[in-house]
Amino acid sequence: MRVTLFGTRGSLAAPGAETTRYGGNTSTVEVCANDGSLLILDAGTGIRRLAKQIPPTTARIDILLTHLHMDHIQGLGFFRPLYDPDVDVHIWGPASSMLGLEARLSRYLSPPLFPVHLRDLPKVVCHEVPRPPFNIGPFRIQTALVCHPGPTVGYRIEADGGSVAYLPDHEPALALPNGRWPAPDWVSGYDLACNADLLVHDAQFTEGEYASCVGWGHSTYQHAFEFAAQVGAKRLITFHHDPSHDDDMLDRLLEDSIRRFKMSCLAAAGREGAVFSV
Amino acid sequence: MFLVGPNGDLLFYNEPAETILGRRFDETGAMSAKEWSAAFTPEDSDGNAIPPEDVPLMITITRKRPAYNRFFIRGLDGVRRHVEVASIPIAGLDGDFLGGAALFWEVSG
Numbered sequence: 001m002r003v004t005l006f007g008t009r010g011s012l013a014a015p016g017a018e019t020t021r022y023g024g025n026t027s028t029v030e031v032c033a034n035d036g037s038l039l040i041l042d043a044g045t046g047i048r049r050l051a052k053q054i055p056p057t058t059a060r061i062d063i064l065l066t067h068l069h070m071d072h073i074q075g076l077g078f079f080r081p082l083y084d085p086d087v088d089v090h091i092w093g094p095a096s097s098m099l100g101l102e103a104r105l106s107r108y109l110s111p112p113l114f115p116v117h118l119r120d121l122p123k124v125v126c127h128e129v130p131r132p133p134f135n136i137g138p139f140r141i142q143t144a145l146v147c148h149p150g151p152t153v154g155y156r157i158e159a160d161g162g163s164v165a166y167l168p169d170h171e172p173a174l175a176l177p178n179g180r181w182p183a184p185d186w187v188s189g190y191d192l193a194c195n196a197d198l199l200v201h202d203a204q205f206t207e208g209e210y211a212s213c214v215g216w217g218h219s220t221y222q223h224a225f226e227f228a229a230q231v232g233a234k235r236l237i238t239f240h241h242d243p244s245h246d247d248d249m250l251d252r253l254l255e256d257s258i259r260r261f262k263m264s265c266l267a268a269a270g271r272e273g274a275v276f277s278v
Numbered sequence: 279m280f281l282v283g284p285n286g287d288l289l290f291y292n293e294p295a296e297t298i299l300g301r302r303f304d305e306t307g308a309m310s311a312k313e314w315s316a317a318f319t320p321e322d323s324d325g326n327a328i329p330p331e332d333v334p335l336m337i338t339i340t341r342k343r344p345a346y347n348r349f350f351i352r353g354l355d356g357v358r359r360h361v362e363v364a365s366i367p368i369a370g371l372d373g374d375f376l377g378g379a380a381l382f383w384e385v386s387g
Contacts (some may be wrong), residue, residue, distance in 0.1 A: 173372070182371050215359035 001160045003198060004030040007046025008270035009219070009256050010096035010169070010204045010240030011071050014107045018246035023272025025049070026071040027240060028169050029200065033159045037137035041155065041166050042066055046272065047075035058087065064095030064129075066168055067152035069103055078106075078115045081191045085122040090136075094151035131151050147171045148217035156192040162278035165193035165233070168240045170202045173223040174215060181230050193231040200270065201227060203238035206253065212230045220260040221253050225261040237265070239270040284312030286339040289377065298361060298384055300353025310334065319352040330347040334368040338378040342367050348385060360385040 007013075007025030015024035028046030030053075031039040038054065040047060040063045047063075054061065061081055061125055066072055072261035081087040093101045096142040106128065118124065130143040130153050142156040146167060155166040184190045194201050204218035219227070221238060223225065228236040254269045266272070279293040280299075283322040288309040296302050299318060309317065315330035322328060330336050334345035348362045 082303055099295075175376075178372070186371060 001157075001162045001164070002030075002032045003164055003200075003276045003278055004032070004050075004273055005046075005200075005237075005270050006030060007042075007044040007075075007240075008072075008128075008239055008241055009243060010202070012243045013045045013071075013074075013258050014241075014243035020137060020214040021247040021271060022241060022250050022269060024243075025272060026074065028075060029166065031139070031157055031159075033138045033166060035138055037139065038062070038157075039136065039139055039157065042072045042168065043074070043076040043079060044071055045075045045078075046143075048078045051078075051080045054081065056257060060088045060090070060137075062090045062092065062153055064141070064166075065091065066166070067094060067148065067250065068108070069150070069169070070108075070126060072250075073108055075207050077109055077116065084257065087123060087183075089121075090127060091195070092129050093126045094130070094145070094153050096189060098149050099117055100126070101128045128233045138173045139252070142192060144189070144192055149215075152217070154189050154192045156196065158203055160278075162197045163195070164198045164200065164278055165189070165196035165231075166200045168200060168202055170227075171215070171217045171223070172227050173219060181226065184230070187227075187230060188233055189227070193227070193233055195232045195234070195252065197234050198236045198237065198276055199231065199233035199235065200229055202240045203253075203269075204240050204242045209242070221257040222261065225263060225267065226256055228265060228267070229261075229263070230276055233265055235266040235268075235269055235276070237270045237274075237276070243272070267268055279380065281377065282311065282335060282339065282379075283377040284339070284375050286315075286336060286378075288314045295382070297381065298351075298353060298359055300355030300357060306354070311339070317354065321341065321350050321352075323350065325350075334363045335378050335380040338365040338367050338380075340368075342375055 005029035025046035026044030026045045027042040029041040030070045038085045071240050106118045140158040146154040148169045152229045157164045167189050201224045202219040203221045203224040205220045210220045221241050283290045301325045302355040320328040325365050334347045337345035344366045346364045352358045361382050370376050
């Protein structure tokens, strides 16, 4: 399995000279199995570039949305295969307690926010998650609701003997009793990330920033590192970088965190264009 | 569902609750216990006001125990609705009292 990061930024695209190394596009990740089967995790602004690299013979594409905040769906309307009648596009994502996924997505893919209606796209099928584990081609997918405002799903993907956990917007440390991590059953996202070969995890805030953003659904570097240790992940990729954090700051945050938290696994800051073999 | 903190202040209510309460949570935002217990004007079948301390969720908050009742409320859209309410206390891992949740639905007929 090959995992490629096409967008690592959180909240808002942040293009500019100060973000050229880690990138300015919002959450988009490509997961490609050894047989060429393709999954796309989230449809942030990075999905536009991703579309250019999809082989023209591809007949089916599955997009797994974690949630419907704008930075995770903004690229959807600019994903060319959506308009191709020869491509089946399956979109997976959470319903709310009152609206199905299709109705929720239609709020964005309709005027006045977007000129094209979701219903007018040729071959798009929506599926709601979370649900019991299921297969898409060679991929085994596990889903669960995770700690983030509004219905939000995390994913675990297994294929070709490897596993990836994708938790781009996640605040597992919210209300930790006395700052201690509780038993695994009580930790949001634990089952998804347990012993994952690759953990892609929210690390939006510095500790100083987090103090005024508790409950916004995001983690600090410390939270991400502690969560990775709790679940026994083999490699951590910090993700959903705050749009105000430039490349130099991301370098510093990672270096400081590696020094402070003495990780037993590999850790790197998510960089647009980075490729991982799992 | 209607969720309050340990002092009874409103933290959140979800989309189905918005239908019954007559306004989206995003529009009301957080409210103190005093505010929300009066805002939805709970009353009995004869139209007599039910004091805040007798509303199930307030019983749960003050006595830290489940409570139940059936009564009328007037939503923020001005519509009077007959509702059934069950409320439960919420405790943390260490047994700390963290607040309460009210599950409620409109009574038909």
